[in-house]
Amino acid sequence: MDSSTSVLRLKVNIDEPRWDQSTYWGRAKHFFSITNPLNILATKQELEKARNIVQTYRSGGDVGQLTVDELWKAKELYDSAYHPDTGEKMMVIGRMSSQVPMNMTITGFMMTFYKTTPGVVFWQWVNQSFNAIVNYTNRSGDSPLTNTQLGTSYVLATGGALVTALGLNSLVKTAPPLIGRWVPFAAVAAANCINIPLMRLREIQEGVPVSDINGNRLGNSKRAAERGIALVTLSRIGMAAPGMVFTPIVMNALEKRGFLSRYPWSAAPIQLALLGVCLTFATPMCCALFSQRASISVSNLDAELQEEIKKLPNPPTVVYYNKGL
Known part of the structure; x- marks a missing residue:
């Protein structure tokens, strides 16, 4: 399709992702667009213009001679700033486009001040x-x-992270320096294992909707919820891993060679640069590891739901659910 073609002659479904979500690279492209840090630089006027384009197009109104690329650019900018359910503008540091710069900065400080209890x-x-x-x-x-x-x-995620970090710091005092540099990653991983299940406790208690390949809802499954939460937890830990595992290796090597003692001012910028590069790629690529529309075998569902599905004419062997992010 020629991206310069006017959307007036095409029917573009902007309520579905632009790229094929059944392939890893299609999902990766989608998340690269969502987490693009450049989106936080958009002005109030640019965001308002993008919102007007999206709302006008959805209602069937006239958006002029926009090209397909221009329409998608407006949609990506709109998605980066406005809540998908309420349509309200989100606070800047809470947006997905802020994930890389915010995580880069906070992680950099966590990995710099990992030795002292106050830090x-x-x-x-x-x-x-x-x-x-x-x-x-x-x-x-x-x-x-x-x-x-x-x-x-x-409270519990903060407590879990602190217990892990302080506990491991006390255990690795006599270990090689590199082990100590990896303690912040262990604390972040522990906090994710606490935080994500708690944030989605209602799904664990009530289950998530599951459907057949045609989208027909078959019921709610707690097993599917548990699997979805586990996949999300793995992807979140995966996002942090490259920067928080690879960067300490580089910093430890520089310290051994005396580089950091000769240029002590360089530690923070080097860490931030390495973390920035890692997070820019790890964040969207780990979001894309598992399909948003995940599948699960009927034999792995809750016993009651299995029985209900087996009673259906031509019962499916695999069902689908939204795993979340």
Whole structure:
């Protein structure tokens, strides 16, 4: 398709991702567009223009001689700033386009001040506070998180990260320096394992909708919810892994060679640069690891739901559900 063709002569479905989500690279392209940090530089006027284009196009109105590329650019900018359910403009640091610069900065400080107890406590608290803001900003419009859920998740995730970081720091005092540099990653991984299940506790308790290949809803499954949450947790840990594992190796090597003692001012910018590169690619590529529309065998569903599905004419052997992000 010629991207310069006017959308007036085409029927473009902007409510579905631009790229094929059944392939890994299609999903990766989709998430690269969502997490693009350049989107946070858009002015108020540019965001308003993008919102008007999207709303006008959805309602069947006249958007002029826009090309397909221009329409998708407006949609990507709109998605980067406005909540998909409520349509409200999201706070800047809670947007997906802020993930790379915010995580790069916070992780850089966590990995710089990982040896002292005050440094560990403060930066782990900052990290979990940022996660709470992201979770609140991107909360579901249909079944929003309660303040109690947000508060409980925040307190327990912060506590889990601190216990892990401080506990491991005390254990690795006599270990090689590189092991100590990896402690912040262990703390972040532990916090994710606490935070994500708590934020989605309602799904674990009530299940998530599952459907057949044609989208016909078959019921709710707690097993599917548990699997979806596990996949999301793995992808979140995967996002942090390259920067928080590879960067300490480089910094440890520079320290051994005396580079950091000769140029002590260089430690922070080098760490930030390495983390920025890693996160720019790891964030969208790990989001794309598992399809948003995940599949699960009927034999792995809750026993009651299995029985209901088996009673159907031509019962499916595989069902589908939204795993979340």
